[in-house]
Amino acid sequence: MNNKFEKIHLGCGQKHIEGWFHVDALEFPHIDHVGRVEDLSFIPDNSAKLVYACHLLEHFGRHTYKEALAEWFRVLAPGGVLRLAVPDFGAAAELYMSGNLPRGIEDVRGLVTGGQRDQYDFHGMIFDEADLSKALKEVGFAETRLWDWTKTEHSHIDDYSQAYLPHMDKENGRLVSLNIEAVKA
Numbered sequence: 001m002n003n004k005f006e007k008i009h010l011g012c013g014q015k016h017i018e019g020w021f022h023v024d025a026l027e028f029p030h031i032d033h034v035g036r037v038e039d040l041s042f043i044p045d046n047s048a049k050l051v052y053a054c055h056l057l058e059h060f061g062r063h064t065y066k067e068a069l070a071e072w073f074r075v076l077a078p079g080g081v082l083r084l085a086v087p088d089f090g091a092a093a094e095l096y097m098s099g100n101l102p103r104g105i106e107d108v109r110g111l112v113t114g115g116q117r118d119q120y121d122f123h124g125m126i127f128d129e130a131d132l133s134k135a136l137k138e139v140g141f142a143e144t145r146l147w148d149w150t151k152t153e154h155s156h157i158d159d160y161s162q163a164y165l166p167h168m169d170k171e172n173g174r175l176v177s178l179n180i181e182a183v184k185a
Contacts, residue, residue: 005047005075010037011056017154020052025120038068046077054085055160055177059114061124069139076184082136083147085161087111088178089126095165095174107165111176132180142185149179 007020016022016030023033023040033042037056051072060068072082092108101107114123133144149161164173 003047004032005043007050008040008043008048008052008075010051010053010072011059012054015054015157015159017052017157026118038064038071040071040075043075045074046080048075049077049080050083051076051080052083052154055087055163057084058086058123058125058127059120065125066135066139069136073140073184078184080184082141082182082184083152083179084132084181085149085159085177085179086127086132087123087160087163088128088176090128091174091176091178095176102166107167108176111163127178129178129180132178133182136180136182140184141182144180144182147179147181149177 005021007017009015009017009020009022010024012022012024012031013026014028021032022030023035023037024031025034025036027034035042037053038060053072057065057068069082076082089112092111095101096105096108112123112126115121129146136144149155161177161179162170163175163177164170165176166173
């Protein structure tokens with residue numbers, strides 16, 4: 001039996017990963033379900049092996065992001081993985097404080113506030129590894145680990161999990177995306 005919810009790409013925008021189920025609040029040709037990513041009531045419990053949310057969680061507020069995590073936890077099967085990428089506040093702060101950014105605060109502004117290109121593109125949260133790992137465990141995940149974007153089946157999709165400063169300098173720049181996975185027991 002084919003499970004169309006085996007791999008879910010949440011908040012994907014214009015990014016399409018072949019063979020995945022795509023959910024976004026905005027309509028694009030490849031979107032399988034147009035709707036809010038924190039309401040996956042159309043997906044049965046324990047259905048997905050992998051849920052991917054790239055630079056999405058930070059768009060929730062400090063009092064609502066754990067509700068989204070809990071909903072994503074619900075749809076994952078035991079042993080399933082929630083793969084997150086969020087702006088790395090520690091990396092952004094360190095780069096800003098170094099004084100070596102060509103455009104100063106402008107180089108990190110989008111990481112903290114969002115791109116603000118549409119009604120959904122505003123950030124309400126900041127994260128570092130310890131804080132996000134703690135939150136993931138609070139909603140029920142058994143373990144967390146960092147993941148390397150170059151070693152995923154979607155590494156060919158140039159999304160924000162590959163965000164570097166200076167911009168697009170993947171050879172010499174600093175990764176400013178916190179890429180963390182959580183495993184459901």
